[in-house]
């Protein structure tokens with residue numbers, strides 16, 4: 190099947206067809222998009238957020254067009270909702286017993302602390318503990334430096350949700366044990382759109398997985414040599430670097446950042462100064478493109494039903510098992526009366542995907558529209574008592590393409 194590629198700002202696609210001999214591949218085979226090394230690069234970016242931003246004199250929040258975490262109307266709305274949750278828990282002896290006295294508010298994605306400070310200040314009842322989570326230890330360390338272990342009388346905890354390669358401790362399990370049935374509200378802004386996702390093409394009743402293989406063009410390669418040879422990156426070194434990226438060891442596991450980290454660390458040693466290294470990293474990221482391959486796939490009843498009314502249409506959409514699993518996991522940890530609040534770029538009508546071809550690059554990270562209808566269908570299929578509300582952020586004076594989704598456990 191012929192598939193047209195489209196040029197999109199900050200995108201992984203290139204206009205027209207680039208001949209194979211003009212590409213230097215960064216992946217050996219076609220893989221599901223969620224398995225591509227782009228996600229490992231994304232992870233490394235958050236792990237190096239501070240030095241990356243300092244070296245390039247940037248602020249990630251500016252790059253993503255400002256964060257909803259600074260929206261005062263939204264903070265007030267959410268703090269009021271949380272206050273009501275605390276009130277009704279206090280009035281319900283059974284729930285109070287379940288929660289054994291300490292109620293936790295969980296924030297995912299600790300790259301920013303704006304929300305935490307304003308939210309805590311806005312909360313009339315300070316009888317709860319605030320937990321910051323992230324997969325990056327470094328991001329959490331920076332947040333701890335900023336907020337400490339107590340803020341306006343509220344205890345702050347930090348929990349890294351990434352298992353340490355060198356430790357036997359299963360941190361995710363420890364996390365689940367510690368907070369099971371004690372979380373009253375989860376808050377996640379611009380986090381789930383940063384999770385690995387796959388892309389699927391729906392075409393007139395049929396579904397195709399879009400597999401990808403990342404590359405840079407020879408032209409980009411020559412540009413990098415030209416720009417960075419004087420600061421230490423010779424042609425041979427760059428070629429070696431790209432070959433290593435494309436040939437990870439057999440034991441390499443996605444999500445374990447060690448391999449990409451090793452390659453980037455090696456690259457860093459070539460550069461005579463830190464700024465050039467981060468500039469190179471940014472350039473390489475900007476130059477990464479996808480070659481794409483369509484594979485017909487069958488889908489479950491839920492997806493078939495969702496797409497029934499679009500039979501004559503053709504558009505692609507995102508599907509993230511990681512997002513689904515994570516939300517299901519968080520839902521399990523909620524106490525009855527709890528809520529997961531997701532603030533993100535969320536597609537609420539599948540046809541909106543016609544105007545968005547994700548994922549998009551920001552600095553050296555990724556943003557992708559969340560598939561709202563699919564997520565809602567999954568949650569409703571699994572939980573009888575779930576109640577989901579969505580509101581556009583334009584109701585709070587924010588961006589119209591952003592949504593707050595509240596998933597309530599009744």
Ligand SMILES: C[S@@+](CC[C@H](N)C(=O)[O-])C[C@H]1O[C@@H](n2cnc3c(N)ncnc32)[C@H](O)[C@@H]1O
Nearest residue numbers: 235256298299300301323324325378379380383
């Ligand atoms: C765009 S920042 C959002 C920070 C803040 N909420 C804001 O809007 O400014 C995304 C954050 O999510 C974290 N993150 C991304 N994927 C994650 C995952 N799978 N588990 C936990 N944290 C993750 C990143 O490390 C980063 O701190």
